[in-house]
Amino acid sequence: MYKISEFAELTGLSKETLRYYGEVKLLEPAYIDPVNKYRYYDDGSYFLAVLLVKLKGFGFTIQEMISVMEDESFANLEKLLQQKRNAITLQINDLTTKLKELDEFLESGKENEE
Known part of the structure; x- marks a missing residue:
């Protein structure tokens, strides 16, 4: 499991972007600690994040990325x-x-x- 800061560095997505992606249900953390609310991501999250980075680079809108993730x-x-x-x-x-x-x-x- 990766803390949000580690995951941000690993994927190239900012912590703010990761939080936003979680809010819009695009890339939710694998686990959120109920006590301190820290977000944790796993290897499966990593592969989704890499896909999202590529799609963003291709000019996909948030709605288009959500469509891709929902359709699978x-x-x-x-x-x-x-x-x-x-x-x-x-x-x-x-x-x-x-x-x-x-x-x-x-x-x-x-x-x-x-």
């Missing part, structure tokens, strides 16, 4: 990951277009100076 099926996770991939692809295309437009605008300003 790979099909749902795969579908959501594919949706995120498609959204990122659209963002890349949009940013590429904006970059090209910006470059063209900069070039047109240089032509007007001459």
Whole structure:
């Protein structure tokens, strides 16, 4: 069992994030001491935390992460990951277009100076 501070260091999630994830039932401690209210996490919690860190890095919202945890099926996770991939692809295309437009605008300003 890991104390919350140890678990935070191990997973890269802050203690505040772990408390919040517990409140929204996303990642609950394996055990809470009834006397001092200390939170303890186990190895199973670690694997869930690693998954949550990955999902957060992919831009998943809290609600999307809750959906993944509640469903527990790979099909749902795969579908959501594919949706995120498609959204990122659209963002890349949009940013590429904006970059090209910006470059063209900069070039047109240089032509007007001459």
